[in-house]
Amino acid sequence: GAGVSQTPSNKVTEKGKYVELRCDPISGHTALYWYRQSLGQGPEFLIYFQGTGAADDSGLPNDRFFAVRPEGSVSTLKIQRTERGDSAVYLCASSLGEGQGSNEQFFGPGTRLTVL
Amino acid sequence: AQSVAQPEDQVNVAEGNPLTVKCTYSVSGNPYLFWYVQYPNRGLQFLLKYITGDNLVKGSYGFEAEFNKSQTSFHLKKPSALVSDSALYFCAVRGVSGGSYIPTFGRGTSLIVHP
Numbered sequence: 624g625a626g627v628s629q630t631p632s633n634k635v636t637e638k639g640k641y642v643e644l645r646c647d648p649i650s651g652h653t654a655l656y657w658y659r660q661s662l663g664q665g666p667e668f669l670i671y672f673q674g675t676g677a678a679d680d681s682g683l684p685n686d687r688f689f690a691v692r693p694e695g696s697v698s699t700l701k702i703q704r705t706e707r708g709d710s711a712v713y714l715c716a717s718s719l720g721e722g723q724g725s726n727e728q729f730f731g732p733g734t735r736l737t738v739l
Numbered sequence: 740a741q742s743v744a745q746p747e748d749q750v751n752v753a754e755g756n757p758l759t760v761k762c763t764y765s766v767s768g769n770p771y772l773f774w775y776v777q778y779p780n781r782g783l784q785f786l787l788k789y790i791t792g793d794n795l796v797k798g799s800y801g802f803e804a805e806f807n808k809s810q811t812s813f814h815l816k817k818p819s820a821l822v823s824d825s826a827l828y829f830c831a832v833r834g835v836s837g838g839s840y841i842p843t844f845g846r847g848t849s850l851i852v853h854p
Contacts, residue, residue: 654840663846663847664847665743665829665831665844665846665847666829668842671841714783716783724833724835724840725771725788725790727773727785727788728773728785728842729785730782730783730784731782732781
């Protein structure tokens with residue numbers, strides 16, 4: 624696995640439904656980030672994991688959003704009771720955990736979520 | 740709070756001409772600064788970063804950026820643009836101190852290189 628992978632690449636759902644988005648980071652990267660990107664905007668931070676724990680979840684917009692990383696590798700972003708405003712591209716990134724934040728991030732191709 | 744400004748939504752340049760994509764930042768203390776490029780339907784791809792040391796940083800694909808502390812800027816440059824450089828470019832900043840490893844991204848600048 625050369626890079627960060629995300630599945631599915633596209634997800635269309637109906638308002639009120641539950642969705643799960645998966646991220647598989649680069650092997651050995653302990654830091655994992657979720658972002659949301661809307662058209663014409665830069666990535667907007669959602670949550671950051673260091674290992675298995677969420678080190679910073681201050682970007683999650685509300686309690687409908689939740690993310691896990693149970694074994695310190697694959698992460699799943701979960702959205703309950705989806706709303707049309709949740710439509711966006713959800714990006715995952717990973718990086719080496721050490722380095723006091725000086726390490727660059729490696730991004731996946733994103734999951735485009737459309738809520739009808 | 741940290742922030743990034745990319746004042747130009749779009750930059751147009753002719754192939755072979757030099758290009759500059761502007762970025763200014765605001766952060767408490769010293770910054771870590773990054774440039775990423777995004778091609779259509781792809782994730783962001785790292786270009787270069789400033790951590791410390793020499794203010795002129797060289798990166799991938801012939802790009803470079805100059806850190807200017809007094810102007811709080813980190814403009815991306817390339818001496819001779821290629822049509823294949825056409826993409827969306829994002830500047831990002833992290834504060835060195837404060838314990839937050841969360842970068843803040845700018846809104847992005849669309850670079851269009853004309854043949």
